[in-house]
Amino acid sequence: MKAIRRFTVRPVLPEPLRPLSDLARNLRWSWHAETRDLFQSVDPERWASCDGDPIRLLGSVSPDRLAELAEDRRFLRRLTAAADDLADYVSGDRWYQSQSAELPAAVAYFSPEFGITAALPQYSGGLGILAGDHLKAASDLGVPLIGVGLLYRHGYFRQTLSRDGWQQEHYPVLDPNELPVGLLREADSTPTQVSLALPGGRSLHARVWLAQVGRVPLLLLDSDVEENDLGERGVTDRLYGGGSEHRLLQEMLLGIGGVRAVRTYCRLTGHAEPEVFHTNEGHAGFLGLERIAELVDQGLDFDAGLEAVRAGTVFTTHTPVPAGIDRFDRELVARHFGTDAELPRIDVERVLQLGMETYPGGEPNLFNMAVMGLRLGQRANGVSLLHGNVSREMFSGLWPGFDADEVPITSVTNGVHAPTWVAPEVFRLGARQIGAQRTEDALTVGGSDRWDAVADIPDQDIFELRRVLREQLVVEVRERLRASWRQRGAGSAELGWIDGVLDPDVLTIGFARRVPSYKRLTLMLRDRDRLLDLLLHPERPVQIVVAGKAHPADDGGKRLIQDLVRFADDPRVRHRIVFLPDYGMAMAQKLYPGCDIWLNNPLRPLEACGTSGMKAALNGCLNLSVLDGWWDEWFQPDFGWAIPTADGSQTDPDRRDDIEAAALYDLLEQRVTPRFYERGQGGLPDRWIEMVRQTLTLLGPKVLAGRMVREYVERLYTPAALAHRSMDADSAQELAAWKARVRAAWHGVSVDHVETSVAATTAELGTTLSLRVRVGLGELAPDDVEVQAVSGRVDGEDRITDAATVPLKPTSGPDLDGRWVYEGPLSLDRTGPYGYTVRILPAHRLLASGAELGLVTAPSQDAVEGAGVLMR
Numbered sequence: 001m002k003a004i005r006r007f008t009v010r011p012v013l014p015e016p017l018r019p020l021s022d023l024a025r026n027l028r029w030s031w032h033a034e035t036r037d038l039f040q041s042v043d044p045e046r047w048a049s050c051d052g053d054p055i056r057l058l059g060s061v062s063p064d065r066l067a068e069l070a071e072d073r074r075f076l077r078r079l080t081a082a083a084d085d086l087a088d089y090v091s092g093d094r095w096y097q098s099q100s101a102e103l104p105a106a107v108a109y110f111s112p113e114f115g116i117t118a119a120l121p122q123y124s125g126g127l128g129i130l131a132g133d134h135l136k137a138a139s140d141l142g143v144p145l146i147g148v149g150l151l152y153r154h155g156y157f158r159q160t161l162s163r164d165g166w167q168q169e170h171y172p173v174l175d176p177n178e179l180p181v182g183l184l185r186e187a188d189s190t191p192t193q194v195s196l197a198l199p200g201g202r203s204l205h206a207r208v209w210l211a212q213v214g215r216v217p218l219l220l221l222d223s224d225v226e227e228n229d230l231g232e233r234g235v236t237d238r239l240y241g242g243g244s245e246h247r248l249l250q251e252m253l254l255g256i257g258g259v260r261a262v263r264t265y266c267r268l269t270g271h272a273e274p275e276v277f278h279t280n281e282g283h284a285g286f287l288g289l290e291r292i293a294e295l296v297d298q299g300l301d302f303d304a305g306l307e308a309v310r311a312g313t314v315f316t317t318h319t320p321v322p323a324g325i326d327r328f329d330r331e332l333v334a335r336h337f338g339t340d341a342e343l344p345r346i347d348v349e350r351v352l353q354l355g356m357e358t359y360p361g362g363e364p365n366l367f368n369m370a371v372m373g374l375r376l377g378q379r380a381n382g383v384s385l386l387h388g389n390v391s392r393e394m395f396s397g398l399w400p401g402f403d404a405d406e407v408p409i410t411s412v413t414n415g416v417h418a419p420t421w422v423a424p425e426v427f428r429l430g431a432r433q434i435g436a437q438r439t440e441d442a443l444t445v446g447g448s449d450r451w452d453a454v455a456d457i458p459d460q461d462i463f464e465l466r467r468v469l470r471e472q473l474v475v476e477v478r479e480r481l482r483a484s485w486r487q488r489g490a491g492s493a494e495l496g497w498i499d500g501v502l503d504p505d506v507l508t509i510g511f512a513r514r515v516p517s518y519k520r521l522t523l524m525l526r527d528r529d530r531l532l533d534l535l536l537h538p539e540r541p542v543q544i545v546v547a548g549k550a551h552p553a554d555d556g557g558k559r560l561i562q563d564l565v566r567f568a569d570d571p572r573v574r575h576r577i578v579f580l581p582d583y584g585m586a587m588a589q590k591l592y593p594g595c596d597i598w599l600n601n602p603l604r605p606l607e608a609c610g611t612s613g614m615k616a617a618l619n620g621c622l623n624l625s626v627l628d629g630w631w632d633e634w635f636q637p638d639f640g641w642a643i644p645t646a647d648g649s650q651t652d653p654d655r656r657d658d659i660e661a662a663a664l665y666d667l668l669e670q671r672v673t674p675r676f677y678e679r680g681q682g683g684l685p686d687r688w689i690e691m692v693r694q695t696l697t698l699l700g701p702k703v704l705a706g707r708m709v710r711e712y713v714e715r716l717y718t719p720a721a722l723a724h725r726s727m728d729a730d731s732a733q734e735l736a737a738w739k740a741r742v743r744a745a746w747h748g749v750s751v752d753h754v755e756t757s758v759a760a761t762t763a764e765l766g767t768t769l770s771l772r773v774r775v776g777l778g779e780l781a782p783d784d785v786e787v788q789a790v791s792g793r794v795d796g797e798d799r800i801t802d803a804a805t806v807p808l809k810p811t812s813g814p815d816l817d818g819r820w821v822y823e824g825p826l827s828l829d830r831t832g833p834y835g836y837t838v839r840i841l842p843a844h845r846l847l848a849s850g851a852e853l854g855l856v857t858a859p860s861q862d863a864v865e866g867a868g869v870l871m872r
Contacts, residue, residue: 748778
C-alpha cells in the first residue's frame with residue numbers, strides 16, 4: 001500500500017550526544033576525516049548503508065545504541081574534541097583575517113548548482129563541483145562568502161542502463177527534511193519567504209533553506225511551497241530541466257530572489273552585507289537588475305544605478321562555445337519584466353538592452369545571459385589561461401575596435417578542494433612526512449610553488465600507496481558493476497565473471513565526465529583493434545574505467561554511451577574495460593585516487609578548464625590529455641603526456657578524430673605502458689614513480705582551490721570592493737553622466753596627423769623617437785581622453801603583436817580648428833619588424849579599463865601617410 005502522506009521522524013538524541021546534531025548539520029564533515037571517523041564509529045554498518053551521510057545515520061540508529069554511546073566516555077571525549085575543533089574552525093582567525101583591512105566585508109557567490117557532497121545532490125557536473133570547492137576553500141581561508149543557489153526537489157537525474165546499454169534517467173524526490181539543510185526563519189520562527197511578481201498578477205514564492213558549509217552559509221531557494229500554484233511549485237523541480245520559460249523563471253528566482261534572500265539573511269543574522277557579488281556563469285545574471293532596482297528605490301536613476309552595481313560585480317564565464325550559453329527570446333524576457341511583472345520601476349527596454357546581442361554576428365532578437373553578465377560586471381574572467389583567450393575572442397564584439405587581447409576579460413584558473421578529493425591514504429603519507437597540521441595547511445591555504453618534501457618520500461612508499469589505491473578501486477568497481485548488471489536485468493548466476501574484472505597490478509586508465517560530443521567519450525574506440533591489443537597485451541595490458549552522464553535531452557550523447565557500453569560488454573574485454581553508471585561525487589572520490597592515468601581528449605579549445613585531472617593529480621595519478629584547459633597551461637613532460645592535436649581550420653572532423661586517436665594509441669603503446677611496466681634494479685618502476693613524485697611536487701600546489709580563491713580575493717574581489725566603496729551616489733551619477741556625454745560626442749574624436757622625428761624605415765635598437773600627433777576632440781576635453789602610442793613587433797600583415805602602450809601628453813591647443821597637439825617619446829626596445837600606431841580612448845578615474853566603453857579612435861589612412869609607421 002502507498003502512503004497518502006509522508007513524515008520525517010527525527011531522533012531525539014540523549015543530552016550528552018547533542019553535539020552530534022551540530023556536527024551533522026555543518027557540511028564540514030564532508031571534508032574533515034576525523035568527524036567522518038566519529039560518525040562511522042556510531043554504527044559502522046549503518047554508516048556504510050547510509051552512504052556516509054550523518055543525517056541519515058542519526059535518523060536510523062537505534063535508541064539502544066544511542067543510549068550506549070551516551071555512557072561511553074571514550075566516545076564522548078572524541079565527540080567533545082570534534083565539537084571544539086568545529087567551533088574553533090568556524091570562529092577563529094584564518095588566512096583572510098590576517099590580510100590587509102581593504103578586503104571586502106562580504107562576498108555573495110551565486111551559482112545554479114553546488115557540488116558540496118553526495119548527501120546534498122544539487123549538482124550535475126564540473127560547474128557545480130567547482131562552485132562547491134569554491135565555497136569549501138573560502139571557508140578554509142576564512143573568506144566571508146555567502147553562497148546562493150536553488151534547492152531542486154529532484155536534483156539532477158540518477159542514471160541507469162537498459163539491457164542494451166541505453167541511458168535511462170530517474171528523478172527521485174528529495175525531501176529537504178532529510179537533507180543537511182534547515183529553513184531560514186524570521187524572528188517569530190515562521191519560515192522566511194521571498195517572492196517574485198509574474199505576468200498576469202501571479203506571484204512566485206520561495207522558501208530559503210540554509211546549508212552550513214564550514215564557515216560559509218549557502219542559501220538555497222525552493223519554490224515547492226503551498227502558496228504557489230502547481231506550475232510555480234515546479235520551478236525548482238529539476239536542475240537544467242524544462243523549456244525556455246521554465247529556465248527563465250529559475251534564473252529570475254536565482255538572481256532576483258537570491259539577492260532578496262541575501263538581504264534577509266543579513267538582516268536576520270547580522271552578517272555583513274556583501275560589497276561584491278560574484279556571478280558564477282550567466283544563470284544568475286538577473287541579480288544585477290535587482291540591485292539596480294534597489295538603488296532606483298533609493299533615488300538613483302537607472303544609469304547611475306548600473307554604474308554602482310557594475311563596480312562591485314564579478315562575472316565568471318565557464319563556456320568556450322556560444323551554444324553553451326543560456327539565450328532567451330526577447331519577447332519572453334520582455335513579458336516577465338516591467339509594469340505588469342517583476343521590477344516595475346525599470347523600463348523593459350533598459351532590461352533588454354543589457355542582454356541583446358547587438359554586435360556583428362549576434363542574433364538581435366535573443367537575450368544572452370552571458371552578455372548581460374559582462375555588461376553588468378566591471379570585472380570578468382575565464383577559468384584557465386587558454387579559456388581567457390578564447391573568451392576574449394568569443395565576446396570581442398562587445399568591445400569593437402579593440403584587439404581581442406585587450407578585451408577586459410582576465411582569467412583565474414580553476415582549482416580543486418584538496419581535503420575533499422585527496423584520498424585519506426595520500427593525506428596520511430603526507431602527514432607522516434611533515435606532520436598533520438602542515439599537511440592540512442599545504443592542502444588548504446597553499447601558497448608555496450613546490451611541495452619539496454615529497455622528494456623525501458621513499459620510492460617503496462609511493463609504489464605501495466599507488467597499489468593500495470588501485471586495489472580499493474578494483475573492489476569499488478566490482479561492487480558497482482554487479483549492481484549495474486542487476487539493474488539491467490541480469491541474475492546472480494550469470495555474474496560470476498565480475499569477480500575477475502580489473503586487476504590491481506594492471507595499468508589503470510580513468511575517463512569520467514559529462515558526455516557532450518566535444519569531450520569525445522568514444523575517441524578511444526576509433527580503432528577497436530588497436531584498443532583490443534592494448535587491453536589484452538600479454539606483457540603490458542591496460543584497463544579502463546569509464547563513467548559519465550549525457551544530458552537527458554542529448555540523444556547523441558546517449559548513443560556515445562551505448563557504443564562504449566556495448567564494447568565493454570564484449571566477453572573478450574569486459575574484464576579490462578567497464579562503464580559505471582550514475583557518475584557522481586561518491587564514485588569520483590574512489591575513482592581519481594585509484595587510477596594511474598587520467599585521460600582527457602576534448603576537441604581543443606572547447607574544455608574551459610577541466611578540473612577532474614587536477615583531482616587525479618593530487619592523488620599521484622598522471623595526466624594524459626589534449627593540451628586544453630588547465631593542462632595547456634601547466635603541462636610538463638616531467639609529469640604527464642600531451643596528446644597532439646590536429647586543430648587546423650581545414651581539418652575535417654572525422655579526419656581530426658582519426659589523427660588524434662592514432663596519436664593517443666601511439667602514446668599508450670610506445671611511451672605510457674613501457675614506462676609503467678619497466679622495472680629498475682630494485683624491482684620498482686623507478687621512472688614512473690619519479691613522474692608521480694613530480695606530479696605531486698610541481699602540480700600539487702597549483703591545482704588547489706585555496707590558490708584559486710586567494711587569486712579571486714586579491715585580483716578580483718578586493719579591486720571590486722574598492723570600486724564599490726568609491727562608487728557612492730554622487731560618483732555613480734557623475735560616471736553615468738560622463739559616459740553618456742562621451743558616447744554622444746565620440747563621433748567628433750579623430751586622429752588627424754601623426755609625425756615622427758625619424759623619417760627612415762630603419763632604426764637602431766635603443767633609439768627613442770619623438771611622436772607628434774594632432775587630434776580632434778570635438779566637444780570633449782583632454783581630461784576626457786587618453787591619447788596613446790601603441791607599439792610592438794609586427795607580423796606579415798603589419799598587425800602589432802605583444803603591444804606596449806605609452807600615453808602622450810597634450811602640448812598645445814585647441815587651435816582655431818579646435819585641434820590639440822600631443823607629444824611623447826617612443827623607445828625602440830625590440831629588434832626586427834617593428835611598428836606603431838596612435839589611438840584615443842575615453843579616460844576617467846572610475847573606469848576599470850580603457851576598453852570599458854568599447855570606444856576607440858585610430859588614425860585614418862590619410863593621417864599616417866609619411867608618418868614612418870613601420871620600422872623594418
